[in-house]
Every structure is written in structure tokens, then in C-alpha cells.
Amino acid sequence: MRTFESTKPGTAEDRKAYYKNYNLPILNYIYNGSEKKEIFCCISKTPGFKDIWCPVRKEPMQVFRLDFDHIRQVWDPKYKNGTSIDKTETPSNIFRAYPLDNPRYKFKLIEMMCCWPLSTEEHSYKTNSGKYGHIVLSDYPKKWWPWHLKNAKNFDKVCKKYHLNFLVGHYDFFIDWLCDIEKPSIPDTIPTLLRKVPQDAEPTNTV
Numbered sequence: 001m002r003t004f005e006s007t008k009p010g011t012a013e014d015r016k017a018y019y020k021n022y023n024l025p026i027l028n029y030i031y032n033g034s035e036k037k038e039i040f041c042c043i044s045k046t047p048g049f050k051d052i053w054c055p056v057r058k059e060p061m062q063v064f065r066l067d068f069d070h071i072r073q074v075w076d077p078k079y080k081n082g083t084s085i086d087k088t089e090t091p092s093n094i095f096r097a098y099p100l101d102n103p104r105y106k107f108k109l110i111e112m113m114c115c116w117p118l119s120t121e122e123h124s125y126k127t128n129s130g131k132y133g134h135i136v137l138s139d140y141p142k143k144w145w146p147w148h149l150k151n152a153k154n155f156d157k158v159c160k161k162y163h164l165n166f167l168v169g170h171y172d173f174f175i176d177w178l179c180d181i182e183k184p185s186i187p188d189t190i191p192t193l194l195r196k197v198p199q200d201a202e203p204t205n206t207v
Helices: 013-032 091-097 103-113 120-132 152-161 171-178 186-200
Strands: 049-054 059-064 066-070 115-119
Touching (some): 013 091, 013 103, 013 152, 066 091, 091 103, 103 115, 103 186, 115 120
Antiparallel strands (some): 049 059
């Protein structure tokens, strides 16, 4: 499996590359169901990594051409193409700044579970579509949904593996959240998840 390299060795870029490589198997498992698969765009299946020719170095150079995109996008006249309703910070910053399997950062992991990997091209198409109205998970065919959202069994595997046991059995709750533009944003919702999900949501029967 390919990994990230620091763009400027000996600087803060080393730390960013470290966390991206640390989190890549985690996100591979969430989005693809395997820590060892190469990450790819959910829609086009475009691989995340690509080699391009660098005219300065005079040699091939690896680039990463996926964006981690918040699925729910709310139309807002203040923004040309809408805005992500569940964003607390950019997913790219979460990816390179936090160890996502550490329970201390479970809220960051939940936010990444509300995202999916899209090629830069597909991301631009989705962003442009946002000028016409709201976008939620159910606007896309299920065949394009990331692995952890395809069914309850996958969802529960992710939650058990990464210390989100309070969400185990509540796949339908999570999907309903991502399919409803009227649901509150992550900053408003996460504090209630720990308290209310077990009481207010009907558990999903899983295999």
C-alpha cells in the first residue's frame, strides 16, 4: 500500500505525513472495509495516489488526488455552491492532525464517518451541484456509499473496532441523520449522541 512522504523533510510537514500514514489504514477500513486496500473515490473508483512527472525534479512524483468530503451539503444563499453542514474543521486537517483510533478523538472520527473520499473531479461536480439545492446521502445510489454506510453489519464492525460502542446497533439512526438536511450539525449533535442514542433510537438487528 502506498504511503505519504513529507513534502519538506525536517519541518512540520514530517508530522503531517506521519499522521496521514497513521490514519490511512483506519480510513481505508472505514471506507473500503480493509486496512490494506488502496483508497479510492467512492463514485469514480479513481485511485487516491498517482505518479506525475515533476519538471523541476526531472523525475516522477507521487500525488494524492482525493478529497475527504462531508456528505451533507446545505444550500445557503450566502454561499455560491452551498456549505457542509457537519464541518467542525476541514477533513484534510483532521486527517493530518489527530490519531483517529485514539478514543480521545472519537468525535473527529465520527466526523470522518460523515465524509467520503471523492476524486478532485467528482468533488467539484458535487460542489457545483450544491448551487441547486441541498445534498444528502440518499441523493446518491447506495452502490456509491462508502463501505461503513452500506449496511448495519459494516457499520457495527467499524464502531466496535474504533471504540464507538455507544453507536453499535444504531445504523438506522446514523443513516437517517445523514439523509436528513434538517438534522443538526455535528457540533450540535455529538453531545446528545452519548446521552440519547441508546434511549431514543431503535436498535438495528445485525447479523
